[in-house]
Amino acid sequence: MSEETIIEAPIKQAETSRLRAALRRARQTEAERSDVIVDLREAEIARLELLQDALSDVFDEIPEGTDLLECALIPGTPPRLWIDVLAHVVMARDKRTYRFLKDTRHGRQVILETTSIDEMANRVTDYVAHRLIERERALESDSEGKAIVSLAARxxxxxxxxxxxxxxxxxxxxxxxxxxxxxxxxxxxxxVVGVTFSLP
Known part of the structure; x- marks a missing residue:
């Protein structure tokens, strides 16, 4: 062995061990970060579950056969508490603030943003009441429309x-x-035409 080979071997081992140590530190940091993310996500879901429990009486009072409204917690990214097809509650970035959002044809609209679970539950209850009234009006107009259609058919x-x-x-x-x-x-x-033209 030459002298250069003997000197290069410890240098490569030192670089490799530094790289391994850096990789180990990066993996450890990543694991801690993912633990924090999982904890935050679990905290979001727990807060939304509290709101869902606060709203359970409201949704129990909705008449049967009304499939328009359903309080469903979907643990996606971010977790959402769906009120109906258009409206849902999510947690804000600080993970303490509830955001009640509604999708419209003009984009997403913030209905309420608050840290109070009672305030959010009251606003969602009002929203549910308005949606039930809209449904009743739509059903009434359908029955009036059917009467008009039956008159036209007659x-x-x-x-x-x-x-x-x-x-x-x-x-x-x-x-x-x-x-x-x-x-x-x-x-x-x-x-008549034949007789007329045959005469001289």
Whole structure:
């Protein structure tokens, strides 16, 4: 072995051991960070579960057959407490503030942002009440619309019956009579034209 080989071996081992130590430190830091992220996520879910429990009486009072509203906690990223298809509650970045959001055709709208669970529960309750009233109005307009449609259908049916009676009056006999009459008139017309042009 040469002298250079002997000197390079400890240097490479020292660089490799420094790299291993740095990788070990990075992995440890990453593990601690992911533990913190998991803890924060669990804290978000726990706060949303508290709100869900506060709203359970409200959602129990909703009439059966109303599938428009459902208080469902979805543990995604971020976790969301869905009130209906359009509205949900999430935690803000500080993980203590509740944000009540509604998706509209103009984008997402913040309805309320608060740290108070009671204030948020009251606002969600008001929202649920408004949605139930909107549903009742829509059902009423549907029943009124059905009455208008049935009136229009009745009028159309009366017109169809009138047309059918008219068609029945002029049945097959009328059609055959009209055809025979047309043939006779055509034959007489041809005879008159032939006689007129054959005379000198």
């Amino acid at each position: 009028q159309a049916e009366d017109k169809a019956m009138t047309v059918e009676r008219t068609v029945r009056r002029f049945g097959w006999g009328s059609l055959i009579t009209a055809f025979v009459l047309g043939v006779l008139i055509g034959a007489v017309g041809l005879f």
